[in-house]
Amino acid sequence: MGGERKCDVCIIGAGSAGLSVAAGVAQLGLSTVLVEAGRMGGDCLNTGCVPSKALLAAAKLMHAHRHPTLAGVPPHAFVTDRAAVNAHIRGTIATIAPHDSVERFEGLGVHVIKAHARFLDGGRLQAGGEIIAAKTFVVATGSMPAIPSIPGLDPARVLTNETIFYLDVVPEHLVVIGGGPIGIEMAQAHRRLGSRVTVVETNTILPKDEPELVEVVRRTLVGEGIDILEHAQVASLAHEADGTSVAVAIGGGSERSLAASHVLVATGRKATVEGLDLDKAGVAYGPKGITVDARLRTSNRRVYAIGDAAGGPQFTHIAGYHAGIVVRNIAFRLPARVDYRALPWVTYTDPELAHVGLTLAEARARYGDAAQSLMLPFTGLDRAVAERRTEGLIKVVAEKGGRVLGCSIVGPGAGELIGLWGLAIDRRLKLRHLAGLVLPYPTYSEIGKQAAGAWYKPSLFSDRTRWLVRWLAKLPAL
Template sequence: MSGLLTPDVCVVGGGSAGLVVAAGAAQLGLDVVLVERALMGGDCLNYGCVPSKALIAAAKAAQAQRSGAAFGIAPVEPAVDFGKVMDHVAGVIAAIAPNDSVERFEKLGVRVLPEEARFVGRTELQAGPHRIRSKRIVLATGSRPALPPVPGLTEVPHFTNETIFANRVLPSHLVVLGGGPIGLEMTQAFRRLGSKVTVLEAATCLAKDDPELAAIVAARLRGEGVDLREKTRATKVERTAEGIAAVLDSGARIEGSHLLVATGRTPTIDGLDLDKAGVAHDRRGITVDDSLRTANRNVWAIGDCNGRYAFTHMAGHEASLFIRGALFRAPAKLDPAIVPWATYTDPELAQVGLNERDARARHGDGIRVLRWNFAENDRAQTERETDGLLKVVTDGRGRILGAGIAGPQAGELIQSWCLALSGRLRISTLAGFVPPYPTLGETAKRAAGSYYTETLFGPRTRGLVRFLARLPVW
């Protein structure tokens, strides 16, 4: 039925951010309308985190068959049925989809409209035949792949993350434009599944991360046979009889069977008619303050569409900030110091807070950099996973500024450091906890403990202990 709807909260976008708001507000007893023009679950469920990690898991299983020699197990080249691999990916999406479905949200009391929304006033939206008026409008429209201005790209068949998981033909030679997290995750997955892969990165791979840690990931990829070319720009792409070709700035030509474009993302805000609502925006996304409010006090923008952090976990976190601030009227502001991210290559790469480069730029030479190699961890040795490094940055008083990990299960191991930054713990807390042995988590304690090595075993302490040793036993 059409007509005027007047919900307490109107959410535009049924991805991670929008679903958290809609579910939370409905369960708090509010009248909620959710407008989603495409698939429920958004990018994360359908084209992003879920299918990519499912593909990575399949690739890891294939790689395990090649990697048994160190354990006394004869390595074999896996027989990959790529169609069944993609059945696995689709099956994982299908298993999770009910959590994000229209049916589930309607049972929670949310009215779901499968329409495209646009503003017609400061507090009014048009969604198909429906006019929606609300004092609280939440924009959670996500982002989409950004295509670089490479001549020929629009005429050449290519994948993005939105299309590659529908492909059921294993590329014989995949050419990847972009050496960021998405590009390198897919690079390693397809290489392990049997594709030849060439990566063309105009700058440096994983440029947002600590260069020392990113180099560990790049070395593994090259060791697995990836042709990883940094500071290499494609000036043109062409269709060939066998697939595609990329012409490089050096004049060289790379020919492949398929092309994947992974050169970043752009906020999905077109078609919203934001100007009619007085919502400020630019090419980076919708402009918000630290409480995620736009220039229109009745409108909030959360998740990728505000251009701040293109991470699913931050979309969920920003949704919780909206609920806390707008619905409970409690203090709720985005804190950039506690934002983590992870790249799920093997080894994984994870970061929270400042890396060494950014900490030096902000705090000068007064910082301390603590390192602990995975080769010095007994569990890593038993599993032959010794390529890795934990780096922690503190100020001169032991306040933790950030931590980065390149190593096995880095996405899991970073969580203790996420907690430390969120709880404003000092390095002494991490040095004092007792982890079970043998675990990879011991790296946290060892790195934190190294903060005190010079003081604990320095000349003054040694002299004090020698003096105390002469006193009667007490």
């Protein structure tokens, strides 16, 4: 056992949240220790955002070759080379990995310890052979797949996001348990790689999104040959030598048996807090994660918790947002607080489904009839017509006076389009501000301007406005 190392800040976890805090406080001149028992970069780099988007990109390109949407472009038939897909995934991770590496952070002045951390008391922790005494601790240990309790399910015989990106084969029949973003993204990707795919969801798929826009995604998935079983539940699994038999209970008392070559469990994630000895540090936590206040402080004011470990929204961009909040609190002693009014999320299907702010149901619950909505299809968007991608929709939620409360978009590049609406919500802008924008033509971004303009169309072309224009026409010219 070595001596006690003193520092200003000690961060547990080298995922997106922890790395952002470490880089920030170290470059601001605070002595910093970073503890990580696993791989640098955490879930996002190794088993989450990065490999999933690499896989989705490969699958999208293959689908475009097999099923071109433009006249005069012939389809190309080919068999998926899973080894080549895996090489693309590994290459993507390898390209990004240096940014998250031990070497980079040591170059920033961070002392990196590759070991498991556990608290000894409210001001010290042990990591490997070192004891760290810090003025402030930040717990950024992320989350792990939550495996449901299903009769016959062997966790070692099913796939999660931690293992599905490293398969050597294209599954013959992939059964996905869970119809949230991860399950739906992986369902479409593997269908496009050549797998037969069945999704089993106890509710409806993508239940947190606007139903009209989810329907666009659902139609696309079904049109591509994915079998979606909603309001259904996996009753039991039986693992066999050549696959898994999945018994599904469907509404009405019927049951269906699926012969799966592979099973993906995508039923949510749970905060990683086991083994940290949080009780010794006086840090309160529960089933959803560590309890924090609006400044992300735990019950021990010397300890912050951020990212998935804090039990809030589980997104990499939230991890980065939390990191900024904590750096301001620690380094500048500013009482920065979280504000999720403009929280965006994207499901990276094709078409993409993006959302920010309140849904119509949430807005009605908060503002009553003062919350209104408008929905506009991509059919009047010239860029979408040119690319034969008119299946998209935008749904805007706003107060009667036009203040933007929420927005959902389904269509090509929806994740790129949603940022403008996040800014509008964050800055409390009204739709007239968006209607007055000058946007390049032809682009998908015009759908936002069109929707904002459509919001004011009834009042602009009303009888009262026409009367005013006729009256003004009688006045002398300027």
